[in-house]
Amino acid sequence: MEYRQTDTSCPLLQQLDRLPTLPRPVLGHAQSLPNQAIDRPHRHPWVQLSYAVRGVVTVETTDARYLAPPSLAVWIPPGLEHGVRLGSETRIRSLYIAADALPERGCQVLEISPLLRELIVAFSHFPVEYEEAGAEGRLVRVLLDRLACAPSRALMLPWPRDPRLLPLCLQLAAQPDCPLPLGHFSAQLGLSDKTLSRAFKADTGMSFRQWRQRCRLLAALPLLERGERITDVALACGYDSLSAFIAAFRELLGRTPGDYMQQR
The missing domain is CATH 2.60.120.280 (Regulatory protein AraC)
Known part of the structure; x- marks a missing residue:
């Protein structure tokens, strides 16, 4: 058969x-x-x-x-x-x-x-x-x-092995629109901003800012695939301006969110 x-x-x-x-x-x-x-x-x-x-x-x-x-x-x-x-x-x-x-x-x-x-x-x-x-x-x-x-x-988000950083990363991945700055998290952990930044770079190969931006952009993809408005997606993923979202999206994926939506 x-x-x-x-x-x-x-x-x-x-x-x-x-x-x-x-x-x-x-x-x-x-x-x-x-x-x-x-x-x-x-x-x-x-x-x-x-x-x-x-x-x-x-x-x-x-x-x-x-x-x-x-x-x-x-x-x-x-x-x-x-x-x-x-x-x-x-x-x-x-x-x-x-x-x-x-x-x-x-x-x-x-x-x-x-x-x-x-x-x-x-x-x-x-x-x-x-x-x-x-x-x-x-x-x-x-x-x-x-x-x-x-x-x-490069559509991957590395998870840190440092037990101090993992809960922070999971929180940001679950809430990509979280506006809290690096200083908030370093104070929470009892670290200086510099120490937290060094730990992030050593454990993920990315700075805190780079990791957070990658996290937000990856969170945007399912929303765009569902056909949500680009402006709404930018806000939902923590971007203060549409132009900042478009620039970051183009840098990672080589095209604008509008081009991505048209190619769908």
Whole structure:
């Protein structure tokens, strides 16, 4: 019997977390997965590529948070514990890739070109055990080649390991519009501004200001994907002016929020 990936009764998809190996170099599925099925921390002996054809995918690890709108995807290496969260309107096309099918790389956000997007979508409708020697196998080889050279993007938010900093970062991530300055948090922790700034840089590789700006911009992506007004998104993410939000957004994503909305 040939199992289709759109068939939710497929034993291979139901038992994915118990498979010792993949039946083919790449496994995928076209159906949208419920949040509860993938939100819990878990790991695989293979690569997972979490890609949303609509909405935003959020991948959480102990070290960082990764966000990917439809022009991007999160590459999760084998053995890394992670959880995946989706918005209610998000539709994903996850790929599971044999660990030896592509060169190793760490967890990161990859750029998905229009060609790569179409390859992923086309593959998601293949049989699970597709014909490797035929046209389907040739498409898979092109897909893997395009993934191997996909550039990475900085849509990740590193979590600090310093127990003094983590509660502060979690608070700011939950409240991106929080207006409190660095001095408020350094006073709370009984530190000087300089000491807190040094600790932030040492633990995250970013200054407090850079980390907070990245946090706000990542919080903006799901709101833009829901179609909210750009001005409202800027205010909700703690920006005092629309121009400051536009400039920061362009610096991180290479385009303005207006361009991003049009490309949706």
